[in-house]
Structure formats: C-alpha cells, structure tokens
Amino acid sequence: MQRREFFKKMGSVVAVSAVIPMMSFAEEAKKLVGPNEFSYEKALNIITSGKGATASPKVTLKAPEIAENGAVVPVTVEVESPMTESDYVKTIHIFATKNNNSRCISVHLTPANAKAMFSARIKLGSTQDVVALIEMSDGSFLSAAQSVKVTIGGCG
Amino acid sequence: MKIATKIALSLALLCSLSFGGEQFSMSDADRAMYAEMLENNPADLMVANGERLLADLGGSEALAKYLGMSEDTLPEYIAGFPRYMEKFKMVVGLDQVLQGMMHDAGKKPYKLKSPEMFDMLAFTKSLANDVKINIDVNANKHMKDAYALGQKTFDTKRGGRGLSCLSCHAPAVIGLILRTQPLPDLAVQNSGGTWPAYRMTKSSLTTLQHRFQGCMDNALLKVIPLGSPEMVALEVYVTEKSKGQAIAIPGLKR
Amino acid sequence: MENQSLIKIKPKKYANGEVVNVSFMVMHPMETGMRKDKKTGEIVPAQYINSVKFEYKGKVITTMNVWESLSANPVFTTYMKIDGEGELRVTYTENTGAVSQTSMKITPKG
Known part of the structure; x- marks a missing residue:
C-alpha cells in the first residue's frame, strides 16, 4: 500500500519534470524520505561542463555574516548586466555548499x-x-561567495 | 589530570564563554538584512488569511459596529488594547473581543490558541498599523489592577529553577548574552507593537501571549493559559512598556 | 487544500516601461524529508516546491528550479519591466506532482 503510493508519487514527479522544459540537471530521481544528496562540486561540474566559474565583482551576493537562525537566511544576488537580447544573465544559481543537497x-x-x-531565504x-x-548569455560563468556562520541558541 | 591543569582548562572555558557572545551575535549590517525581510514577511500570508476570516464576520465595518466605533475611530481604539470593556466586565485582549463578536453572530468562536484566531488577531491589529500604542493603565480601577497583576506575574519567581520574566528582562541584564543571543529590552523592541509576528525558528505566526507561553515553557514555569486574567495582565504590563510606539503588524522575530 | 499565496508588486503604482520588484510568496512547509515528527518519531516525507514559473501576458519571463533548502513559507523576489496591461501568472509545482497557480492583473498607470 505504502509502496504503491510511493511509486505513484514517483510517477507523477517524473511526469511533471517532463512537462517543464527547464531542468538543468539530468538526474532528478526524487527521494521522498532521507537526504537528497547533491554536492556543490558535482553541481558546479555539471552546470559549467567542467569549466568552473570565475569570481567576479559584477556579482554581488548579500547574506548575513552571522545568522542567528539557520532556518531562515536571507540571500540576495545582483548581477551587473544590461539585460538585452544580446547580453543578459541567463541563470542565477544559489548553493549552500555544505547542505546535503x-x-x-x-x-x-x-x-x-x-x-x-x-532574493529568497x-x-x-x-x-x-x-x-x-x-x-x-554568452556562455561564461561568474561567481561570488560568502561565508555564513550559523549559530544555534536563543530562547525558544 | 593535575588540579592546576583542570583549573587552567576551566578558566579557558569560562573565558571563551564570556567572550563567545561577541562573535556569535549579528552585526548591524546583518540585522539590517533581516529588517529588510519585513518588506516581504511570510506572515503577510497569514494576515491575508485573517482578513478573509474577519470578512466572513462582516469585516472591519462589523468590528467597528460591534465595538461602538466608526471605521475612522477604530484604529485608535484598537491601539489601546488590552482594555477594560463593560460588555465583558473585565480587561480583555483583542482576540477575546473577536470571540465575543463571533459568539454574538451565532458562530462558534475560534479557540484562542487556534491558527485561525492568530491570523484574525494579526489582521485586526494591523488595522491600527502606524497608530501609536495608547493603552491607558490608569483609565479605571480594572486597568490599574490588571497592570499591577501583570507586574506581579512578570516579577514572581516560579518553577523548578525559580525564574521569573524579570530574571531575563530586568534593566540590569539587558544586552547580556544568553545562549548566544543578547537579552532584549522589551521596550526598545516595541513588543507591544510588533506582535503578532512571524517566528522564523517556528516558521509560523505567533501572538504575544503565545510567545509568553513559550518563554514559560522553556524556563520550566507552569504555562499560564491564553486569555486568563494573569496572561491578559501580562500583556497589559508589557504593552505599557511600548506605549507611544507605532504598531507594525506583522512583526518578524528570530 | 490549496496553499495560500500572494503576488506583490513594488511600487504599488507603476507606469509603462517601469522596472518593478515582483515577489511571490506561498504558505508551504518545504519539508526536506529528513525531519522527524516530534510526536510520532516518524520521518516526515519530503514535500517541497520544485519549480516556479512567472508568465506575463502569456509569455514566460522567469522560471526557477527549486530544492528543499529554501526556507518554509518561501518568498521569491525578482524584477520585471512593465510592458502594458495583462495578466501576471505564477505557476508552481511540488515534488509530489501537485501543480498550483495564482495570478494578478497588471494595470500600468499613465
């Protein structure tokens, strides 16, 4: 019963993935329980086809240096770009390098x-x-990084 | 292990504890980033839900009528809660007014601890956004009594560890670090004007009274029920500390 | 049950050609599939939004792949250029296969 439901869900996930023509990752077999592992190195490799990215001052990444609460960390990314048909930012990827996924x-x-x-949290x-x-849009990859220290504490 | 080493170690540990606070608390720039989040507070969704729930009861127009106010005077009136109401013969919070309103409309009132009531309370209080808190603890004997009871509830040490609200919120301890967090000044924090708020650690909307319950629970004090005379009195006491500050609902808290 | 969602445009009043801030927020637990239910001790199955699509006047302007690392009750904020009257529609899907939609009317002033 549970097993059947599990596969039913898996089936619908695959169906939806097929409908949305925007997956940048080939392997999207979703696990419903347990860590959905995907390392930063692996993702970087797949996205840039092994080329890697260049750290650039054109990319501004805003995140708190210290987050008092790891459940909600505000992140804003801004890229200097004219955003014209010939020169625009195609994709902004955000990674939490040490999260399971x-x-x-x-x-x-x-x-x-x-x-x-x-921006998102x-x-x-x-x-x-x-x-x-x-x-x-020209196929190049830029990047910016920031270390965020997560503290756990407070009352309630 | 030699005693001298033990002492040296425990001293080192002590130092790291006392200096630990500095490196763990957020900078002003970090706080500004969180303050920016108020622009898109997830609790806006809950407030919007509260608006729908109140609309089912006739909306702010019906609430104004229920309270004997016009829509123009309603915000100022809301900014004075908790207040004594002849109708209830006691000092009540806004949530209890909403319960009364539901009851009189022939509906089953939402429980004070229900998410529906939290949402509706947040929307109702947001009607008074930008209005300054005008609670009057000297308005009548009932309010004076409530303020006194609130202070007593705030100051009384209870529970297994003999703690009171005052243990962590006395002027003398404000700014000290407890569990990596600076102890807040309830007056500066505008506690009376920024709850109900979105609790980021809980991913939900919480009311001031419910936050008090969380404090009590964590400090091993027996939890006082929502809407009880002591709890409403506690809200009166803490709200008085924010008198004159503008209401800004929903708030956003760690 | 449909999750509550909201589209916000800032500033509230905007003219043609103006670049505005668009936020989409939705009430959603964003379960990672790793959290245990405190009462039952059982692992709560993963349930998270895995894609978001913004369409303006029938044209796709922004799409997103989303994973469970986004906070609960997520807010997605981007920008767009106002280009005449029309519908702004946001569609989101979940890893469970559910698809939801919300929209607002874009009416530039002046």
Whole structure:
C-alpha cells in the first residue's frame, strides 16, 4: 500500500519534470524520505561542463555574516548586466555548499526581467559558504561567495 | 589530570564563554538584512488569511459596529488594547473581543490558541498599523489592577529553577548574552507593537501571549493559559512598556 | 487544500516601461524529508516546491528550479519591466506532482 503510493508519487514527479522544459540537471530521481544528496562540486561540474566559474565583482551576493537562525537566511544576488537580447544573465544559481543537497534554487531569467536581481531565504544546516553561480548569455560563468556562520541558541 | 591543569582548562572555558557572545551575535549590517525581510514577511500570508476570516464576520465595518466605533475611530481604539470593556466586565485582549463578536453572530468562536484566531488577531491589529500604542493603565480601577497583576506575574519567581520574566528582562541584564543571543529590552523592541509576528525558528505566526507561553515553557514555569486574567495582565504590563510606539503588524522575530 | 499565496508588486503604482520588484510568496512547509515528527518519531516525507514559473501576458519571463533548502513559507523576489496591461501568472509545482497557480492583473498607470 505504502509502496504503491510511493511509486505513484514517483510517477507523477517524473511526469511533471517532463512537462517543464527547464531542468538543468539530468538526474532528478526524487527521494521522498532521507537526504537528497547533491554536492556543490558535482553541481558546479555539471552546470559549467567542467569549466568552473570565475569570481567576479559584477556579482554581488548579500547574506548575513552571522545568522542567528539557520532556518531562515536571507540571500540576495545582483548581477551587473544590461539585460538585452544580446547580453543578459541567463541563470542565477544559489548553493549552500555544505547542505546535503547543495542546490537551493536556479533562477532562469530573460531580458524581460530588465534587472538581474533575485532574493529568497534559504536553510543552512551549519556554518558554510553560500555561492552564487551565474550563467551569462554568452556562455561564461561568474561567481561570488560568502561565508555564513550559523549559530544555534536563543530562547525558544 | 593535575588540579592546576583542570583549573587552567576551566578558566579557558569560562573565558571563551564570556567572550563567545561577541562573535556569535549579528552585526548591524546583518540585522539590517533581516529588517529588510519585513518588506516581504511570510506572515503577510497569514494576515491575508485573517482578513478573509474577519470578512466572513462582516469585516472591519462589523468590528467597528460591534465595538461602538466608526471605521475612522477604530484604529485608535484598537491601539489601546488590552482594555477594560463593560460588555465583558473585565480587561480583555483583542482576540477575546473577536470571540465575543463571533459568539454574538451565532458562530462558534475560534479557540484562542487556534491558527485561525492568530491570523484574525494579526489582521485586526494591523488595522491600527502606524497608530501609536495608547493603552491607558490608569483609565479605571480594572486597568490599574490588571497592570499591577501583570507586574506581579512578570516579577514572581516560579518553577523548578525559580525564574521569573524579570530574571531575563530586568534593566540590569539587558544586552547580556544568553545562549548566544543578547537579552532584549522589551521596550526598545516595541513588543507591544510588533506582535503578532512571524517566528522564523517556528516558521509560523505567533501572538504575544503565545510567545509568553513559550518563554514559560522553556524556563520550566507552569504555562499560564491564553486569555486568563494573569496572561491578559501580562500583556497589559508589557504593552505599557511600548506605549507611544507605532504598531507594525506583522512583526518578524528570530 | 490549496496553499495560500500572494503576488506583490513594488511600487504599488507603476507606469509603462517601469522596472518593478515582483515577489511571490506561498504558505508551504518545504519539508526536506529528513525531519522527524516530534510526536510520532516518524520521518516526515519530503514535500517541497520544485519549480516556479512567472508568465506575463502569456509569455514566460522567469522560471526557477527549486530544492528543499529554501526556507518554509518561501518568498521569491525578482524584477520585471512593465510592458502594458495583462495578466501576471505564477505557476508552481511540488515534488509530489501537485501543480498550483495564482495570478494578478497588471494595470500600468499613465
């Protein structure tokens, strides 16, 4: 019974993945229980086809140096770009390098966004580097990183 | 292990504890990033839900009517809660007013601890956003009594460890580090004007009274029920500390 | 049950050609599949949003692949250029296969 439901869910996941033509990762077999492991190195390798990325001052990554609560860490990424048809930011990837699944989000932009900026809140399991990996329309890869120290404490 | 080494070790540990606070607490720039999150507070979703729930009861118009106010005077009135109401013959919080309103409309009131009530309370209080807290603890005997009871509840040491609210919130200990967090000044924090708030550690909307319960639970004090005279009095006492500060609902807390 | 969601545009009033801040927020637990239920001791199955799509006037402007590392009750904030009246539609899917949608009308002033 449980097993059947599990496969039913798996089936629907595959179906949806097929409908959305934007997966940058080939292997998306989702586990419903247990760590969904995916290292930062592996992801970087797949996305950049082994080329890696260049740290660039064009990329601004804003995150707190110390987060008093790993469950909600605000992250903002801004990339200097004219956002025209010929020169725009294609994707902003955000990684939590030491999370079991290092991938947080990949945001695929278009010139219609007019501004290459994205923000969200992420969960960090421990003190680690947060990395913004940027895919430009010319195929180059830029990056920026920041270390975030996660403290656990407080009352309640 | 030699005694001298033991002493040296424990001294080292002590030092790391006392200096530990500095390196663990956030900088002003970090705090500013969290303050920016108020712009897109996840609790906006809960407040929107509260708006729908109150709309089922006739919305702010019906609430104003229930309280004998006009829609123009309602925000100022909301900014004075908890207050004594002749109708209930006691000092009540806004959530209890909403219960009364539901009851009079022939509906089963939401429980004070239900998420629905939290949402509806947050929306109702947000009607008074930007209005300064105008609680009057000298308005009448009931309010004076409630304030006194609130202070007593705040100061009384209870539970297995003999702790009171005052143990961590006395002026003398503000700013000291407890479990890596600086102890807050409830007045500066505008506790009266920023709850209900989104608790990031809980990923949910919480009310001031419910936060008090969390404090009590963690400090091993028997939890005082929501809406009880002591609990409402505690809200009166803490809200008075924020008198004159503007209401900004929903708040955002660690 | 449909999760509650909200689209916010800042500033509230905007003109044609203006670049505005767009936020999409949704009530969602973003379960990682690693958390244990405190009462039952059983692992709570993973349930998280795995994709978000923004469409404006029928044209896809932003898509996102999302994983469980995003905080509960997530907020996604990007920018877009106002280009006439039309619908802004946000569609999101979950790892469980559920698909949800919300939309708002874009009406530039002046």
